[in-house]
Amino acid sequence: xTLGRAFVIxxxxxxxxxxILAALVAWLNVRGEDDVRTTASATTxxxxxxxxxxxxxALIRGGDCQGCHTERGGQPFAGGRAIxxxxxxxxxxxxxxxxxxxxxxxSADDFWRALHHGRSKDGRLLYPAFPYPNYTRVSRADADxxxxxxxxxAPIAKPNRPHTLAFPFDTQAALAVWRALFFRAxxxxxxxxxxxxxxxxxxxxxxxxxxxxxxxxxNAFGATAxxxxxxxGLIPVQNWYAPSLASPxxxxxxxxxxAEVVHLLKTGVAERGFVMGPxxxxxxxxxxxxxxxxxxxxxxxxxxxxxxxxxxxxxxxATPSERGAALYxxxxxxxxxxxxxxxxxxxxxxxGSRAVxxxxxxxxxxxxxxxxxxxxxxxxxxxxxxxxxxIVLSDADVAELLxxxxxxxxxxxxPVSAFDVSRARNGNR
Amino acid sequence: xxxxxxxxxxxxxxxxxxxxxVATLSIGVAARAAPPxxxxxxxxxxxxxxxxxxxxxxAAADGYYPRIAGKPAGYLANxxxxxxxxxxxxxxxxxxxxxxxxAYLAEIAAHFAxxxxxxxxxxxxxxxxxxQRVLAEHLVREGDASRHVPxxxxxxxxxxxxxxxxxxxxxxxxRDYLNAQLGAWRTGKRQAQSPDCMxxxxxxxxxxxxxxxxxxxxxQPVPAGARPAxxxxxxxxxxxxxxxx
Numbered sequence: 001x002t003l004g005r006a007f008v009i010x011x012x013x014x015x016x017x018x019x020i021l022a023a024l025v026a027w028l029n030v031r032g033e034d035d036v037r038t039t040a041s042a043t044t045x046x047x048x049x050x051x052x053x054x055x056x057x058a059l060i061r062g063g064d065c066q067g068c069h070t071e072r073g074g075q076p077f078a079g080g081r082a083i084x085x086x087x088x089x090x091x092x093x094x095x096x097x098x099x100x101x102x103x104x105x106x107s108a109d110d111f112w113r114a115l116h117h118g119r120s121k122d123g124r125l126l127y128p129a130f131p132y133p134n135y136t137r138v139s140r141a142d143a144d145x146x147x148x149x150x151x152x153x154a155p156i157a158k159p160n161r162p163h164t165l166a167f168p169f170d171t172q173a174a175l176a177v178w179r180a181l182f183f184r185a186x187x188x189x190x191x192x193x194x195x196x197x198x199x200x201x202x203x204x205x206x207x208x209x210x211x212x213x214x215x216x217x218x219n220a221f222g223a224t225a226x227x228x229x230x231x232x233g234l235i236p237v238q239n240w241y242a243p244s245l246a247s248p249x250x251x252x253x254x255x256x257x258x259a260e261v262v263h264l265l266k267t268g269v270a271e272r273g274f275v276m277g278p279x280x281x282x283x284x285x286x287x288x289x290x291x292x293x294x295x296x297x298x299x300x301x302x303x304x305x306x307x308x309x310x311x312x313x314x315x316x317x318a319t320p321s322e323r324g325a326a327l328y329x330x331x332x333x334x335x336x337x338x339x340x341x342x343x344x345x346x347x348x349x350x351x352g353s354r355a356v357x358x359x360x361x362x363x364x365x366x367x368x369x370x371x372x373x374x375x376x377x378x379x380x381x382x383x384x385x386x387x388x389x390x391i392v393l394s395d396a397d398v399a400e401l402l403x404x405x406x407x408x409x410x411x412x413x414x415p416v417s418a419f420d421v422s423r424a425r426n427g428n429r
Numbered sequence: 430x431x432x433x434x435x436x437x438x439x440x441x442x443x444x445x446x447x448x449x450x451v452a453t454l455s456i457g458v459a460a461r462a463a464p465p466x467x468x469x470x471x472x473x474x475x476x477x478x479x480x481x482x483x484x485x486x487x488a489a490a491d492g493y494y495p496r497i498a499g500k501p502a503g504y505l506a507n508x509x510x511x512x513x514x515x516x517x518x519x520x521x522x523x524x525x526x527x528x529x530x531x532a533y534l535a536e537i538a539a540h541f542a543x544x545x546x547x548x549x550x551x552x553x554x555x556x557x558x559x560x561q562r563v564l565a566e567h568l569v570r571e572g573d574a575s576r577h578v579p580x581x582x583x584x585x586x587x588x589x590x591x592x593x594x595x596x597x598x599x600x601x602x603x604r605d606y607l608n609a610q611l612g613a614w615r616t617g618k619r620q621a622q623s624p625d626c627m628x629x630x631x632x633x634x635x636x637x638x639x640x641x642x643x644x645x646x647x648x649q650p651v652p653a654g655a656r657p658a659x660x661x662x663x664x665x666x667x668x669x670x671x672x673x674x
Contacts, residue, residue, distance in 0.1 A: 347467075385475065
């Protein structure tokens with residue numbers, strides 16, 4: 001066999017292998033899909049089912065669809081918000097029933113395929129910034145209700161803006177490979193060994209609530225370990241840390257009274273914790289609108305999450321920082337108290353607070369630099385706020401202050417470095 | 430003095446010195462004012478605002494964060510909405526008001542609007558030339574009809590203390606702040622609800638005119654007991670999205 005002939009055979013082999021791989025990727029991308037009728041389905045025109053619309057409206061609220069599908073200051077559901085990812089910006093599309101720029105020509109089947117399979121009406125693969133790895137678990141009946149609600153909105157003519165992703169992430173081929181590796185359509189199946197509440201909670205947390213879109217770590221390809229992973233993760237680009245919902249050292253709620261978990265998701269504030277940053281938006285636009293029954297179900301599910309293995313204990317700095325103590329006296333004591341006790345319902349306690357002693361210090365730095373409010377909700381319409389200190393405290397000051405807070409009143413957490421502060425300050429400007 | 434006597438004196442001296450140090454430390458601790466007790470009030474809720482805008486919203490010393498106390502409620506509420514909805518850009522403000530609904534923002538606005546606090550005298554600034562003063566006063570009181578620039582006083586009141594509830598006063602603001610706002614309107618960095626009348630005005634003015642007007646306004650004392658005019662004296666010359674009909 002000559003070298004030339006071996007090369008040709010090798011090349012043919014490689015091409016065949018590539019074709020097989022491409023076919024496999026393509027098959028993995030469309031398998032399990034039902035036929036989508038291209039004609040408009042019964043949901044277009046026809047009488048509006050008010051009960052269905054109301055049910056869908058509650059689901060859409062609970063999943064906070066509006067949060068991503070509304071530009072800041074823009075009309076609700078008309079899209080245009082850029083979702084920043086490490087691969088570039090994905091821009092949310094118009095969900096209003098405008099025929100030219102929105103979902104006006106979509107059928108319930110099309111909508112189902114987008115939610116369950118992550119494919120658009122025209123067959124394009126959708127970016128998982130639209131959390132269909134979670135939404136795939138939403139039931140067909142719920143998807144139809146949500147679609148009926150979207151159909152009932154006033155159409156808004158607002159053309160979609162293109163995504164601004166870097167090569168090769170802007171190609172359908174790259175997306176197909178990603179999906180072949182990390183996405184499988186799935187259906188929620190009740191576990192008969194569990195209570196109806198737990199099963200309902202699992203359905204909401206893993207599916208529509210898409211909690212793990214933030215509360216889990218992402219790999220180099222931007223994929224999570226799947227909708228069941230709630231072990232906490234740094235939100236890309238925003239650099240807020242969405243704490244573990246399973247760990248007793250982070251935001252695990254196994255030891256909380258169920259009513260308090262419900263209260264936190266309903267109002268944004270609770271005795272044992274406040275929401276700030278991105279979770280403020282989640283509660284303000286989303287969870288506060290869920291029914292008490294659904295919130296109790298989510299709480300039951302979250303409380304039953306198995307705790308991860310116990311991490312190595314943290315050690316605080318041996319000598320408390322005098323500079324930190326002085327800064328605390330100047331800037332913090334008026335609200336958070338001499339012993340870090342806070343004021344119930346208004347200012348969080350810092351003594352014994354997991355938000356303070358958590359391994360990741362990203363959120364602490366955000367809160368000190370930028371301040372913030374919990375959301376205004378029906379249950380807490382006039383929240384108390386914290387001022388930003390970005391203009392009065394240097395990176396070194398913030399580090400000393402936080403190191404003091406993390407090692408006082410029984411808190412036992414390692415210090416924060418000026419470098420940590422600088423990284424948070426400059427990464428967000 | 431005997432050896433033992435000296436020792437005793439030294440010991441007493443040390444005790445006295447130690448006592449003095451302890452006393453000083455105690456005074457030091459006492460001198461740091463005890464934190465004000467928590468009150469379930471709006472003033473307590475908006476401590477997040479007064480950190481930058483000065484106690485009770487009287488303005489910060491640096492001239493960048495403006496006074497908010499006593500500004501008309503509708504104006505303040507519009508600005509909070511503008512920051513929340515992205516028509517005005519300042520990251521700290523945008524972030525703070527993001528999770529708050531319009532009803533609460535209106536309540537925050539009403540709180541600061543209700544504060545009637547004395548104004549400090551104008552900060553000393555570079556003197557205007559006679560030419561600049563004439564130019565500024567003319568624009569403020571007469572405007573320039575040839576360029577469709579109305580007089581500032583047409584909307585902001587003849588005393589320039591604003592018109593309730595939507596038009597702010599122009600006095601008691603630092604020159605840098607006024608310059609920055611008019612500049613931001615020219616570049617589109619600051620916007621109001623459409624139609625954005627102040628953007629039209631700022632774009633019609635030349636940079637040196639803006640400089641003269643800002644310097645002149647910043648040099649005017651605020652009359653004692655200044656309040657926004659209760660209503661427009663004349664029909665506003667431009668349609669403004671931020672002014673409800």
